[in-house]
Amino acid sequence: MAFEPPRRLVTALGESTPEGDEWLEHLPGTARRAVALRELTVERVQVPGGRSSLVVLVRRADGSPAVLKLAPSRARPESERAALAHWAGRGAVHLVAAGPDGGPGSGSAPEDPPSAGGVLLLERLHPDVSVRSLPEAKALLEAAGTLRRLWVEPPAGHGFETVAERTGRQAAAMRARADADPEVAPLVDAALTAREELLAAPPEHLLLHGTFRQSKVLAGERVPWLAVGPDPVVGESAFDLARLVRDRVEDLIASPSGPATTRRRVKRLAESLEVDQERLRGWTLFRAVESGTRAARVGRLQDAELLLEFATWL
Numbered sequence: 001m002a003f004e005p006p007r008r009l010v011t012a013l014g015e016s017t018p019e020g021d022e023w024l025e026h027l028p029g030t031a032r033r034a035v036a037l038r039e040l041t042v043e044r045v046q047v048p049g050g051r052s053s054l055v056v057l058v059r060r061a062d063g064s065p066a067v068l069k070l071a072p073s074r075a076r077p078e079s080e081r082a083a084l085a086h087w088a089g090r091g092a093v094h095l096v097a098a099g100p101d102g103g104p105g106s107g108s109a110p111e112d113p114p115s116a117g118g119v120l121l122l123e124r125l126h127p128d129v130s131v132r133s134l135p136e137a138k139a140l141l142e143a144a145g146t147l148r149r150l151w152v153e154p155p156a157g158h159g160f161e162t163v164a165e166r167t168g169r170q171a172a173a174m175r176a177r178a179d180a181d182p183e184v185a186p187l188v189d190a191a192l193t194a195r196e197e198l199l200a201a202p203p204e205h206l207l208l209h210g211t212f213r214q215s216k217v218l219a220g221e222r223v224p225w226l227a228v229g230p231d232p233v234v235g236e237s238a239f240d241l242a243r244l245v246r247d248r249v250e251d252l253i254a255s256p257s258g259p260a261t262t263r264r265r266v267k268r269l270a271e272s273l274e275v276d277q278e279r280l281r282g283w284t285l286f287r288a289v290e291s292g293t294r295a296a297r298v299g300r301l302q303d304a305e306l307l308l309e310f311a312t313w314l
Contacts, residue, residue, distance in 0.1 A: 003031040003045060004239050005054055011073070012051035023072035027054060031070055034119045040068060046127050050229060053077075057127065065124035066096055076231060077118025080162060083207060083232035084120075091149030092209075092227045093218075094123035122228075123190040125218040131225055134170070136248065140265070143244055144273055145213050146225050154207040154234050163208075163235025164199050169193060170290045177293040183291060187311055191289035194282040198238075208240040214247045222224035238275045242283035245269060246310055253306050259313040266314075285314040 005024060013020030031054065035042055039061040046055040046067075053071035060066050071077040084095040111125040116165040154160055171192055209216070210231035217291070220226040237311045245265055266284065270277040292307030 003028045003054070003056070003171070006045065006047045006049040008048045008051060009054060015300075020072065020074070027070065030119070031056065031068075034068060034070065036067070038121060053229075055127070057124065060096075067093075067122040067124050067127070069120040069122055071118050071120075073118070075118070076161075077120060079232050080230055081118065081120055082155075082158070082160070083209075083230050084122075086155050086207065087150060087152070089123070089222075089226075090152075091146055092230065093125060093220075096121040096123060098201075104271045107118075121218075124207060125220045125226055125228065127218060129216040129219040130215045131219075132247075136251075139214050140244070140247070140269070141272075142225050143212075143217050143247075144241070144269060146217050146227050147209065147212055147244065148273055150209050150212075150227060150230075151206045151237050151240070154205070158207075158234065160207065160232050160234045160297075162205075162232055163202070163239050165194055166233055167286065168209075169289075170294075173292050173297070174290055177297055181296070183297075184289075184308060187289050187308060188293065191286045191311070195286050198236075198279060198282050198286075202236045203279075204236050205234055206237055208235055208237065210240065212240055212243050215242070237273065237281065238270075239287075240277040241269055241273060241275055241280055242287045245280070245284045246288055246307070249306055249310050253309060258310075262310065262313045281314055285311055288314070 005027060009240040010024065013024060018183070034040075035056075035058065040058040043057040043059065047183070049055050052075040053069050056068040058066050058068045069077075072079075081095065084092055088094075088255055131139045131146070133139075134142060141220050174192065191238060209227055210233040211229065212227065216229050217225050217227055245262070255261060266281050267277055269275070270280045287305050288311040292304045292311060295301070295307060296304035
Protein backbone atom coordinates (compact mmCIF):
# COMPACT_ATOMS: atom_id res chain seq x y z
CA MET A 1 0.00 0.00 0.00
CA ALA A 2 1.19 3.53 -0.79
CA PHE A 3 0.40 5.08 2.64
CA GLU A 4 -0.29 8.43 1.00
CA PRO A 5 -0.70 11.06 3.75
CA PRO A 6 -3.98 13.01 3.52
CA ARG A 7 -3.72 16.60 2.29
CA ARG A 8 -4.91 17.87 5.67
CA LEU A 9 -1.92 16.29 7.41
CA VAL A 10 0.57 17.54 4.82
CA THR A 11 -0.76 21.09 5.12
CA ALA A 12 -0.71 21.08 8.92
CA LEU A 13 2.84 19.73 9.11
CA GLY A 14 3.93 22.33 6.59
CA GLU A 15 2.81 25.02 9.04
CA SER A 16 5.14 23.75 11.75
CA THR A 17 8.86 23.04 11.39
CA PRO A 18 11.20 21.39 8.86
CA GLU A 19 10.84 18.24 10.96
CA GLY A 20 7.43 17.78 9.37
CA ASP A 21 8.91 17.44 5.89
CA GLU A 22 11.53 14.97 7.11
CA TRP A 23 8.91 12.85 8.86
CA LEU A 24 6.70 12.79 5.75
CA GLU A 25 9.67 11.72 3.65
CA HIS A 26 10.26 8.67 5.87
CA LEU A 27 6.56 7.96 6.48
CA PRO A 28 5.98 5.25 3.81
CA GLY A 29 8.90 3.17 5.05
CA THR A 30 7.96 3.73 8.69
CA ALA A 31 4.39 2.60 7.99
CA ARG A 32 5.50 -0.51 6.09
CA ARG A 33 7.83 -1.56 8.91
CA ALA A 34 5.15 -0.95 11.54
CA VAL A 35 2.64 -3.08 9.61
CA ALA A 36 5.12 -5.91 9.07
CA LEU A 37 6.36 -5.91 12.69
CA ARG A 38 2.81 -6.29 14.02
CA GLU A 39 1.63 -8.69 11.29
CA LEU A 40 -1.20 -6.35 10.31
CA THR A 41 -3.45 -6.31 7.27
CA VAL A 42 -4.09 -2.80 5.97
CA GLU A 43 -7.61 -1.77 5.04
CA ARG A 44 -7.22 1.94 4.28
CA VAL A 45 -5.78 5.25 5.37
CA GLN A 46 -8.35 7.33 7.24
CA VAL A 47 -9.29 10.46 5.27
CA PRO A 48 -9.39 13.36 5.94
CA GLY A 49 -7.67 12.19 9.11
CA GLY A 50 -6.03 14.44 11.66
CA ARG A 51 -3.58 17.31 11.55
CA SER A 52 -0.75 15.64 13.45
CA SER A 53 -0.71 11.94 12.56
CA LEU A 54 -1.41 9.29 9.94
CA VAL A 55 -4.27 6.99 10.93
CA VAL A 56 -4.51 3.61 9.21
CA LEU A 57 -7.38 1.17 9.64
CA VAL A 58 -5.92 -2.33 10.00
CA ARG A 59 -6.68 -5.87 11.12
CA ARG A 60 -4.48 -7.83 13.50
CA ALA A 61 -3.26 -11.36 12.82
CA ASP A 62 -6.33 -12.79 14.56
CA GLY A 63 -8.64 -10.74 12.31
CA SER A 64 -9.68 -8.24 14.96
CA PRO A 65 -9.95 -4.60 13.83
CA ALA A 66 -7.51 -1.99 15.11
CA VAL A 67 -6.03 1.39 14.24
CA LEU A 68 -2.37 2.04 13.53
CA LYS A 69 -1.39 5.61 14.35
CA LEU A 70 1.92 7.15 13.28
CA ALA A 71 2.95 10.57 14.55
CA PRO A 72 6.09 12.74 14.48
CA SER A 73 7.87 13.51 17.73
CA ARG A 74 6.50 17.07 17.75
CA ALA A 75 3.05 15.54 18.37
CA ARG A 76 4.39 13.99 21.61
CA PRO A 77 3.24 10.42 20.89
CA GLU A 78 5.13 9.15 23.94
CA SER A 79 2.92 11.33 26.15
CA GLU A 80 -0.21 10.13 24.38
CA ARG A 81 0.88 6.52 24.93
CA ALA A 82 1.51 7.13 28.63
CA ALA A 83 -1.86 8.82 29.13
CA LEU A 84 -3.79 6.11 27.30
CA ALA A 85 -2.02 3.45 29.35
CA HIS A 86 -2.95 5.26 32.56
CA TRP A 87 -6.60 5.68 31.54
CA ALA A 88 -6.67 1.98 30.55
CA GLY A 89 -9.73 2.45 28.36
CA ARG A 90 -11.73 4.48 30.89
CA GLY A 91 -13.22 7.29 28.81
CA ALA A 92 -10.54 6.96 26.14
CA VAL A 93 -9.59 4.63 23.32
CA HIS A 94 -7.81 1.49 24.52
CA LEU A 95 -4.08 1.13 23.83
CA VAL A 96 -3.67 -2.30 22.27
CA ALA A 97 0.14 -2.42 22.30
CA ALA A 98 2.12 -0.70 25.00
CA GLY A 99 5.79 -0.86 23.96
CA PRO A 100 7.55 2.49 23.45
CA ASP A 101 7.32 1.99 19.69
CA GLY A 102 3.71 0.78 19.95
CA GLY A 103 4.92 -2.78 19.44
CA PRO A 104 5.44 -5.78 21.68
CA GLY A 105 8.91 -4.90 22.89
CA SER A 106 10.73 -1.82 24.06
CA GLY A 107 12.64 0.72 22.02
CA SER A 108 12.26 1.75 18.41
CA ALA A 109 12.83 -0.72 15.64
CA PRO A 110 16.57 -0.59 14.88
CA GLU A 111 16.06 0.31 11.24
CA ASP A 112 13.77 3.27 12.02
CA PRO A 113 15.33 6.69 11.32
CA PRO A 114 15.35 9.24 14.18
CA SER A 115 12.50 11.09 12.45
CA ALA A 116 10.19 8.05 12.55
CA GLY A 117 8.30 9.37 15.56
CA GLY A 118 5.81 7.30 17.50
CA VAL A 119 3.72 4.33 16.46
CA LEU A 120 0.62 3.33 18.41
CA LEU A 121 -1.75 0.42 17.91
CA LEU A 122 -5.21 1.31 19.16
CA GLU A 123 -8.69 -0.06 19.62
CA ARG A 124 -10.84 0.46 16.50
CA LEU A 125 -13.67 2.89 17.05
CA HIS A 126 -16.04 4.26 14.39
CA PRO A 127 -13.70 6.80 12.78
CA ASP A 128 -16.41 8.52 10.76
CA VAL A 129 -18.84 9.01 13.66
CA SER A 130 -17.90 11.68 16.20
CA VAL A 131 -20.05 13.28 18.85
CA ARG A 132 -20.05 16.36 16.61
CA SER A 133 -22.60 14.53 14.43
CA LEU A 134 -25.20 14.93 17.20
CA PRO A 135 -27.40 18.01 17.68
CA GLU A 136 -25.42 20.70 19.47
CA ALA A 137 -27.00 20.41 22.93
CA LYS A 138 -26.70 16.61 22.94
CA ALA A 139 -23.14 16.77 21.58
CA LEU A 140 -22.02 19.08 24.39
CA LEU A 141 -23.63 16.84 27.00
CA GLU A 142 -22.00 13.65 25.69
CA ALA A 143 -18.63 15.31 25.17
CA ALA A 144 -18.61 16.77 28.67
CA GLY A 145 -19.53 13.41 30.18
CA THR A 146 -16.65 11.76 28.34
CA LEU A 147 -14.21 14.45 29.44
CA ARG A 148 -15.17 14.07 33.10
CA ARG A 149 -14.04 10.42 33.07
CA LEU A 150 -10.55 11.43 31.97
CA TRP A 151 -9.90 13.76 34.90
CA VAL A 152 -7.91 11.53 37.24
CA GLU A 153 -4.79 11.83 39.34
CA PRO A 154 -1.68 11.46 37.17
CA PRO A 155 0.60 8.50 37.87
CA ALA A 156 3.32 8.94 40.48
CA GLY A 157 6.54 10.29 39.01
CA HIS A 158 4.84 11.19 35.74
CA GLY A 159 6.67 13.09 33.01
CA PHE A 160 3.66 14.93 31.61
CA GLU A 161 3.95 18.60 30.77
CA THR A 162 2.10 20.96 33.12
CA VAL A 163 -0.40 23.63 32.13
CA ALA A 164 2.06 26.25 33.41
CA GLU A 165 4.83 24.90 31.17
CA ARG A 166 2.71 24.58 28.05
CA THR A 167 1.03 27.95 28.36
CA GLY A 168 4.38 29.55 29.19
CA ARG A 169 5.70 28.63 25.74
CA GLN A 170 2.45 29.77 24.18
CA ALA A 171 2.56 33.07 26.05
CA ALA A 172 5.97 33.90 24.59
CA ALA A 173 4.65 33.34 21.04
CA MET A 174 1.55 35.41 21.81
CA ARG A 175 3.66 38.35 22.99
CA ALA A 176 5.73 38.17 19.81
CA ARG A 177 2.54 38.22 17.71
CA ALA A 178 1.21 41.22 19.64
CA ASP A 179 4.46 43.08 18.97
CA ALA A 180 4.08 42.35 15.24
CA ASP A 181 0.36 43.24 15.14
CA PRO A 182 -0.61 45.99 17.62
CA GLU A 183 -4.30 45.49 16.82
CA VAL A 184 -4.34 42.21 18.74
CA ALA A 185 -2.26 43.56 21.63
CA PRO A 186 -5.24 44.40 23.92
CA LEU A 187 -6.67 40.89 23.58
CA VAL A 188 -3.26 39.31 24.13
CA ASP A 189 -2.71 41.45 27.23
CA ALA A 190 -6.09 40.38 28.62
CA ALA A 191 -5.36 36.71 27.92
CA LEU A 192 -1.91 36.84 29.51
CA THR A 193 -3.26 38.64 32.57
CA ALA A 194 -5.92 35.94 32.93
CA ARG A 195 -3.24 33.24 32.69
CA GLU A 196 -1.13 34.81 35.44
CA GLU A 197 -4.12 35.05 37.77
CA LEU A 198 -5.24 31.49 37.05
CA LEU A 199 -1.79 29.99 37.63
CA ALA A 200 -1.39 31.82 40.94
CA ALA A 201 -3.63 29.35 42.78
CA PRO A 202 -4.63 26.30 40.74
CA PRO A 203 -7.30 24.28 42.57
CA GLU A 204 -6.11 20.84 41.39
CA HIS A 205 -3.52 18.94 39.39
CA LEU A 206 -5.26 16.31 37.28
CA LEU A 207 -4.34 14.44 34.13
CA LEU A 208 -6.10 16.26 31.28
CA HIS A 209 -6.78 15.40 27.64
CA GLY A 210 -5.13 18.64 26.57
CA THR A 211 -6.77 19.15 23.18
CA PHE A 212 -10.34 18.05 23.80
CA ARG A 213 -13.20 18.93 21.44
CA GLN A 214 -16.27 17.27 19.97
CA SER A 215 -14.42 15.80 17.00
CA LYS A 216 -12.08 14.02 19.45
CA VAL A 217 -14.94 11.86 20.77
CA LEU A 218 -15.74 8.86 18.56
CA ALA A 219 -18.44 6.22 18.72
CA GLY A 220 -17.31 2.90 20.17
CA GLU A 221 -18.56 -0.62 20.73
CA ARG A 222 -17.83 -1.26 24.42
CA VAL A 223 -19.17 2.18 25.41
CA PRO A 224 -21.05 4.72 23.27
CA TRP A 225 -18.34 7.42 23.18
CA LEU A 226 -14.57 7.44 23.74
CA ALA A 227 -11.95 10.17 23.50
CA VAL A 228 -9.05 9.94 21.05
CA GLY A 229 -5.95 11.97 20.21
CA PRO A 230 -4.92 13.42 23.57
CA ASP A 231 -2.03 15.80 23.98
CA PRO A 232 -1.98 15.22 27.74
CA VAL A 233 -1.11 17.84 30.28
CA VAL A 234 -1.41 18.09 34.06
CA GLY A 235 -3.40 20.92 35.57
CA GLU A 236 -6.90 22.05 36.45
CA SER A 237 -10.03 20.76 34.76
CA ALA A 238 -11.12 24.24 33.66
CA PHE A 239 -8.18 24.33 31.24
CA ASP A 240 -9.40 21.17 29.51
CA LEU A 241 -13.03 22.25 29.41
CA ALA A 242 -12.12 25.62 27.92
CA ARG A 243 -11.51 24.16 24.46
CA LEU A 244 -14.97 22.62 24.43
CA VAL A 245 -16.60 26.01 25.06
CA ARG A 246 -15.69 27.25 21.60
CA ASP A 247 -16.66 24.14 19.66
CA ARG A 248 -18.50 24.94 16.41
CA VAL A 249 -17.14 28.48 16.67
CA GLU A 250 -18.08 29.15 13.06
CA ASP A 251 -21.74 28.57 13.95
CA LEU A 252 -21.46 30.84 16.97
CA ILE A 253 -19.95 33.64 14.90
CA ALA A 254 -22.68 33.29 12.26
CA SER A 255 -25.43 33.55 14.85
CA PRO A 256 -26.73 36.97 15.99
CA SER A 257 -27.04 35.48 19.47
CA GLY A 258 -23.46 34.18 19.44
CA PRO A 259 -22.19 36.24 22.40
CA ALA A 260 -25.16 35.33 24.60
CA THR A 261 -24.96 31.67 23.56
CA THR A 262 -21.28 31.58 24.44
CA ARG A 263 -21.88 33.02 27.91
CA ARG A 264 -24.68 30.52 28.51
CA ARG A 265 -22.42 27.71 27.37
CA VAL A 266 -19.71 28.74 29.83
CA LYS A 267 -22.28 28.79 32.64
CA ARG A 268 -23.90 25.48 31.68
CA LEU A 269 -20.64 23.58 31.25
CA ALA A 270 -19.18 24.98 34.47
CA GLU A 271 -22.26 23.99 36.45
CA SER A 272 -22.63 20.53 34.91
CA LEU A 273 -18.99 19.59 35.58
CA GLU A 274 -18.63 21.50 38.86
CA VAL A 275 -15.95 23.81 37.52
CA ASP A 276 -15.54 27.40 38.69
CA GLN A 277 -17.26 29.58 36.09
CA GLU A 278 -14.76 32.44 36.22
CA ARG A 279 -11.81 30.10 35.91
CA LEU A 280 -13.45 28.48 32.90
CA ARG A 281 -14.09 31.88 31.35
CA GLY A 282 -10.46 32.89 31.92
CA TRP A 283 -8.97 29.76 30.37
CA THR A 284 -11.42 29.98 27.47
CA LEU A 285 -10.19 33.51 26.81
CA PHE A 286 -6.55 32.48 26.96
CA ARG A 287 -6.97 29.43 24.74
CA ALA A 288 -9.04 31.29 22.14
CA VAL A 289 -6.52 34.13 21.88
CA GLU A 290 -3.61 31.68 21.77
CA SER A 291 -5.26 29.70 18.96
CA GLY A 292 -6.17 32.89 17.10
CA THR A 293 -2.69 34.37 17.22
CA ARG A 294 -1.18 31.03 16.21
CA ALA A 295 -3.55 30.78 13.24
CA ALA A 296 -2.57 34.28 12.15
CA ARG A 297 1.12 33.43 12.50
CA VAL A 298 0.85 30.53 10.01
CA GLY A 299 -1.39 32.39 7.57
CA ARG A 300 -4.83 30.95 8.46
CA LEU A 301 -6.29 34.42 8.62
CA GLN A 302 -9.96 33.45 8.45
CA ASP A 303 -9.57 31.09 11.41
CA ALA A 304 -7.68 33.79 13.29
CA GLU A 305 -10.45 36.31 12.70
CA LEU A 306 -13.15 33.92 13.98
CA LEU A 307 -11.21 32.97 17.10
CA LEU A 308 -10.26 36.50 18.05
CA GLU A 309 -13.82 37.75 17.58
CA PHE A 310 -15.02 34.90 19.77
CA ALA A 311 -12.50 35.95 22.42
CA THR A 312 -13.98 39.45 22.60
CA TRP A 313 -17.26 37.95 23.86
CA LEU A 314 -15.71 36.51 27.01
